Amino acid sequence: MPTTHAAESRLVPASAVAGRDRIDHRTSIALCILSLTSYCIQFAVNVVLARNLAPADFDDYNVALAIVVTLSTVATLGLEKYALYQLPVFRERRNWNQTLGFLKTARRWIGWNSIIIAVVAGLGLESVLVAAGGSYHLAIPIVVAGLPVIAWGLFLTDALTAYNRQILAAMIYRVLTPSCILVIVASLSLASVSLTAIHAAFAFCCAWCVTTWTLAYFFRRARPPETFVATSETQTKVWLMNSWPLFIYSLLLTAQGQAGIIVLKLLYPSDPIVSEYAMAFSVGTFILLIATATNRYYLPLLAVHLERLDFVSFQHDVRIRRIWVGSVAFVVTLLLSFLGDHLLRAFGELFLRSYPALVVIAMGTSIAVVFSPAPYVLQFLGYNRLVVYLSIGSLILTVVGSVYLGQHYGATGVAIAYAIPIATQFFALKIVLYRIINSAVASSRH
Numbered sequence: 001m002p003t004t005h006a007a008e009s010r011l012v013p014a015s016a017v018a019g020r021d022r023i024d025h026r027t028s029i030a031l032c033i034l035s036l037t038s039y040c041i042q043f044a045v046n047v048v049l050a051r052n053l054a055p056a057d058f059d060d061y062n063v064a065l066a067i068v069v070t071l072s073t074v075a076t077l078g079l080e081k082y083a084l085y086q087l088p089v090f091r092e093r094r095n096w097n098q099t100l101g102f103l104k105t106a107r108r109w110i111g112w113n114s115i116i117i118a119v120v121a122g123l124g125l126e127s128v129l130v131a132a133g134g135s136y137h138l139a140i141p142i143v144v145a146g147l148p149v150i151a152w153g154l155f156l157t158d159a160l161t162a163y164n165r166q167i168l169a170a171m172i173y174r175v176l177t178p179s180c181i182l183v184i185v186a187s188l189s190l191a192s193v194s195l196t197a198i199h200a201a202f203a204f205c206c207a208w209c210v211t212t213w214t215l216a217y218f219f220r221r222a223r224p225p226e227t228f229v230a231t232s233e234t235q236t237k238v239w240l241m242n243s244w245p246l247f248i249y250s251l252l253l254t255a256q257g258q259a260g261i262i263v264l265k266l267l268y269p270s271d272p273i274v275s276e277y278a279m280a281f282s283v284g285t286f287i288l289l290i291a292t293a294t295n296r297y298y299l300p301l302l303a304v305h306l307e308r309l310d311f312v313s314f315q316h317d318v319r320i321r322r323i324w325v326g327s328v329a330f331v332v333t334l335l336l337s338f339l340g341d342h343l344l345r346a347f348g349e350l351f352l353r354s355y356p357a358l359v360v361i362a363m364g365t366s367i368a369v370v371f372s373p374a375p376y377v378l379q380f381l382g383y384n385r386l387v388v389y390l391s392i393g394s395l396i397l398t399v400v401g402s403v404y405l406g407q408h409y410g411a412t413g414v415a416i417a418y419a420i421p422i423a424t425q426f427f428a429l430k431i432v433l434y435r436i437i438n439s440a441v442a443s444s445r446h
Contacts, residue, residue: 283340
């Protein structure tokens with residue numbers, strides 16, 4: 001999705017730029033701490049819900065979350081990820097008119113798109129589930145109804161990050177949201193309310209209302225003052241076309257992560273295996289929180305390097321990230337391998353059956369997160385088809401593998417169907433990016 005300079009970066013040699021932006025390791029460490037805090041709070045939320053909801057209600061709640069996560073990717077149209085690239089570039093060029101136009105375009109398209117999806121999906125999914133299971137699953141339409149608020153909140157999170165407010169954005173998105181859910185659910189539990197999936201769904205939606213309002217408040221304060229007096233200039237068609245590959249990739253990646261839960265729900269509609277796998281996936285993919293948070297810090301920085309054709313600095317920063325994220329991923333995988341059964345026991349003895357699935361998921365995820373910036377950077381450079389084709393292949397393998405292995409090996413089989421394709425996909429994309437950047441660096445030396 002290159003701008004003029006980014007497109008040229010596929011051909012033009014890199015040259016070092018004096019006074020380049022340097023990595024602030026304190027920010028990276030702070031983001032890791034916030035990710036850990038978020039994980040602990042979300043873990044507490046899941047424990048409270050697992051111990052207070054009936055198995056069927058807990059299943060409904062997890063399926064509702066899996067669905068809304070996928071739909072939120074569709075609702076944002078990839079504009080939130082594109083903002084991580086485009087807003088820093090606009091700031092580098094001091095193009096305030098197009099900055100304002102981009103923000104207005106994103107608000108309009110995300111708003112209407114999410115409303116339409118919420119109405120269609122809320123009614124359609126409930127009808128399908130009722131026809132399949134003969135009972136209502138009201139938690140799903142309730143959570144889906146909050147999609148417009150969730151989608152705009154996701155965009156504001158990345159937009160706030162693009163304006164160098166990474167820690168603030170992480171605090172609001174990663175900490176405030178699960179904290180609100182925990183407070184609401186714990187309050188209802190302490191008040192001796194018999195919790196159901198509907199209560200959990202309302203808590204989720206209320207938490208996102210608070211989160212999105214807070215993000216909007218701080219984003220208005222973080223915006224460059226020039227954008228408030230600028231004249232809006234829009235390139236709607238260009239921006240949507242450029243965000244489209246990011247949207248497709250994010251959708252494929254999200255669907256791949258949630259496919260296991262949905263497949264198991266279809267294979268075992270009345271079996272608690274869905275919740276068991278959901279909790280194993282939640283614990284096993286903990287490292288994803290760190291990768292996502294740090295990517296929100298690194299991607300705007302890498303976008304500036306691409307804008308300046310500074311491939312030497314780009315290469316250096318990618319190497320630094322790979323070393324320390326790889327180290328953290330290795331340690332986390334070891335800890336989950338040794339302590340995973342104790343973590344699962346917190347949800348209940350029944351969840352111990354998913355321990356092998358947890359270990360498999362953790363291993364595959366750890367490999368993927370080390371190379372997680374690669375697909376986004378390749379798309380910044382214009383290699384959209386390559387990324388999308390590999391992602392489609394990986395998703396197909398995951399879905400087909402989940403159906404086949406899930407029938408024979410349950411949650412562990414679905415975990416294998418997720419871990420192997422996702423690890424292979426990211427490693428392959430890393431190899432491609434490595435060759436492209438090395439070629440650019442080598443050309444600059446001649």
